């Protein structure tokens with residue numbers, strides 16, 4: 530079976546994707562400098578799959594070290610590139626850190642792709658590229674708007690870099706635009722490990738429910754939506770993970786006629802913040818301590834995916850419900866409370 534290099538494989542989405550790739554018969558190697566993750570995550574992957582995944586602890590911005598991985602593994606057929614920094618607020622404070630890490634790492638990797646003629650490349654993009662869209666439901670044809678943050682620009686630029694690179698090479702590329710990945714593996718052995726105070730909704734909910742945070746804030750209930758709170762398209766991380774396996778299969782079958790294809794990865798359902806909280810309360814039986822606060826600067830009122838293209842071309846069928854997203858996230862939070870070794874994730878600082 531083909532060998533796939535997963536970058537950022539110790540991270541949240543990368544670790545779930547490694548599990549899915551292994552379960553679908555792929556051989557996987559990982560490169561992650563653990564700047565934003567705990568290497569113990571791969572032990573969780575091992576417990577789920579029974580396979581040990583080798584991690585190269587390398588900073589992808591370092592071309593020589595990255596090149597050496599390819600020299601050692603001349604049989605790599607595909608790359609799934611997750612490695613990046615992803616905190617929107619931090620990117621506003623430290624734009625150069627984001628441009629440097631997210632773009633240098635991509636370029637250094639693509640130089641290796643070129644040198645070693647790697648046939649398939651899958652890139653983690655985001656619905657952030659749509660900015661505040663004119664229509665709430667976006668298709669892949671919806672024109673990108675200026676990004677709201679340096680992080681968002683790194684995704685837009687990453688897409689452009691890949692588009693131009695692909696035209697000049699034989700590598701086939703897929704850009705996956707994730708909506709809001711949430712939840713955890715049903716085993717409770719891997720999940721999201723937010724650094725510091727969580728900025729994203731679901732970790733904020735679970736950390737409040739377990740008592741790590743005294744209460745949480747709903748950022749605004751005065752938007753022109755059905756209950757006044759913002760609308761997002763929450764998608765289970767295992768469904769996102771499986772889309773990567775399908776993307777690799779698609780490239781493997783040579784279906785990627787366009788050379789560099791874009792796919793939205795969302796459920797197609799918009800959910801408000803208050804609905805997400807209700808779903809959590811229902812599955813956990815915990816009454817959440819929350820308050821309505823002011824709007825968060827830079828927040829988009831409403832966005833959700835038209836996912837027809839991924840369904841039709843990749844054969845993707847996101848099947849997990851909002852309740853499953855919440856129950857697996859809660860199960861993971863409960864497991865984290867028991868397992869102090871994963872708490873060591875907080876041993877690293879934001880740069």
Ligand SMILES: NC(=O)c1ccc[n+]([C@@H]2O[C@H](COP(=O)([O-])OP(=O)(O)OC[C@H]3O[C@@H](n4cnc5c(N)ncnc54)[C@H](O)[C@@H]3O)[C@@H](O)[C@H]2O)c1
Pocket residue numbers: 536537538539540541542543560561562563564565566567587588589590610611612613614615630634653654655656707708709710
């Ligand atoms: N989680 C989301 O909500 C979301 C939404 C849209 C897009 N994305 C994108 O998906 C990808 C994965 O996201 P995630 O949530 O799994 O993030 P994550 O922070 O959990 O994982 C990213 C991993 O990349 C590693 N990394 C970062 N820079 C590196 C470098 N220079 N060299 C080697 N390793 C490096 C980190 O140590 C970490 O393990 C990212 O590109 C992110 O921007 C995430």
Ligand SMILES: O=c1ccn([C@@H]2O[C@H](COP(=O)(O)OP(=O)(O)O[C@H]3O[C@H](CO)[C@@H](O)[C@H](O)[C@H]3O)[C@@H](O)[C@H]2O)c(=O)[nH]1
Pocket residue numbers: 615617655656657707708709710728729730731733745746747748749758759760761802825828
């Ligand atoms: O404590 C909180 C946290 C979030 N929210 C709201 O919950 C919604 C979702 O917020 P969040 O989980 O932060 O997701 P987004 O703002 O949609 O941004 C995420 O999803 C984007 C698209 O994938 C990525 O680009 C970003 O990196 C990622 O942070 C928004 O309305 C927030 O205002 C709250 O009300 N309280």
